[in-house]
Every structure is written in C-alpha cells, then in structure tokens.
Amino acid sequence: MELIRTGRVRLNGARARNPEAPVRLGKDRIEVDGKRAREGPKLYLMMNKPRGVVTTAKDEMDRETVYALLPKDLPWVAPAGRLDKASEGLLIFTNDSEWAARLTAPETHLDKSYHVQVGAVGDTSLLRKLEEGIRAEDGELLRAKQARLIRSGEKNSWIEMVLDEGKNRQIRRMLEALRIEALRLMRVAIGPLELGDLQKGCVRDLSAEEKNLLDRAMGMPDRGLQETRARPC
Numbered sequence: 001m002e003l004i005r006t007g008r009v010r011l012n013g014a015r016a017r018n019p020e021a022p023v024r025l026g027k028d029r030i031e032v033d034g035k036r037a038r039e040g041p042k043l044y045l046m047m048n049k050p051r052g053v054v055t056t057a058k059d060e061m062d063r064e065t066v067y068a069l070l071p072k073d074l075p076w077v078a079p080a081g082r083l084d085k086a087s088e089g090l091l092i093f094t095n096d097s098e099w100a101a102r103l104t105a106p107e108t109h110l111d112k113s114y115h116v117q118v119g120a121v122g123d124t125s126l127l128r129k130l131e132e133g134i135r136a137e138d139g140e141l142l143r144a145k146q147a148r149l150i151r152s153g154e155k156n157s158w159i160e161m162v163l164d165e166g167k168n169r170q171i172r173r174m175l176e177a178l179r180i181e182a183l184r185l186m187r188v189a190i191g192p193l194e195l196g197d198l199q200k201g202c203v204r205d206l207s208a209e210e211k212n213l214l215d216r217a218m219g220m221p222d223r224g225l226q227e228t229r230a231r232p233c
Helices: 097-104 124-132 170-177 208-217
Strands: 009-011 030-032 044-049 088-094 112-118 146-152 157-163 182-190 203-205
Touching: 088 097, 112 170, 124 146, 124 157, 157 170, 170 182
Parallel strands: 088 182
Antiparallel strands: 009 030, 044 088, 044 203, 112 157, 112 182, 146 157
C-alpha cells in the first residue's frame, strides 16, 4: 500500500493513488516502477474494527483509518463493504475484487447481524416495529429481517438485528425515525462468518472453512481448501 501512496504503481498505464480502487485480477495491468507485477495469492482477512476509525484509505480530516491497523507488509487489499466511523465490529478485506463484489451485491442477500445498544427499554412493541418496517425521514421504508432482545436494563437495551437489504445507515436511520438513540452498534456476523473472540483492532486471515462457508452462502462453487496465513494481533 505504501507503493501506491508514493506513486510507484500504475494501473492500466495510469498512476494509481487509491489503495481501495478495485482491480480485476488477471485482466488489469499492474506495474510497479515500470515492471509488470506478478499476481500474488488472493487474501481474505477479517478485522474487528474499533469505534472512531474510518473505513477509507485516506481521510481528508486526518482521522485514523482502518489501514493503520493492517500489517505494514500486507499487499494491496480493500474493504468489502463498510462500517461508519461510530460503528464497530466485523469488516472483511480482500484483494479479490470479483469475490468482494459478490459479497456486497444486494442480490446476494447475505444476512448481516448486529448487536445494538439503544437508549430505550426494549419490548415486544419495539421489536415488532423493527421487523414490520419503519418509514425513515426521507420516506424510505426500512425493516429488519429479524429483531430480538438480548438484554434490557432500566434505561438501555441490547438488541440483535439481522439485515439482508444492505441499505445505507439502515439501523441508525430506523432508530432515528423512532427517536431512539443508538449508543453502540457492532456488526457481529456476515452470513455464516462470525466475529467471535477477535480482539478490538485485530486482523486475521479467514480460515479455509470460513472462506468456503462464505462461498457456499453466496452460491459460489466450493473451490476446496484455501491456504491461509495466521496473522496474530
């Protein structure tokens, strides 16, 4: 990624500046210092994104980005999907652009699960509203595929919400329409891939089993075991 930032990489003859730019492996011509780069192994990683970090390669306001948490010697990878600055949890990175496009495509309908702490006491009425649908301030109808109460206190609650639509800031917009504050929002699963016990700010490769489970969930053929390299935090 440092090679891209310093202008030593060209993509199809043009100087590449954005590490997040999609690349069609096997089709696009990538050059480093004027020499054609050889295609390296495909990488599939997961991160437990901390709150307050932005999902971008470079931030105009000089805020910390998710790229600061990646290993320094890592080849080019880009996030497959995003989490906003205030959100945390599971984020996937890969250099396999076609696979990432399939993962994030609306028609794939991969469930994404979130744990949300809200500034309200959760009850069956709130859960029913989330599942039946809420009209956002812009008029769009938003709904959760599933909503269940994890635990509730005197003023706050934790709710698990499962989405399969992938609309921008969907959970926050739903809660804003209900005049309920989202205190914390954490993505805990994408399809069959669970965040598990990965520590905050840490990154690791997907296991062969995790990668193949995602492939099958997306309707892709099972390619057999994928070699992975452990990346301790």
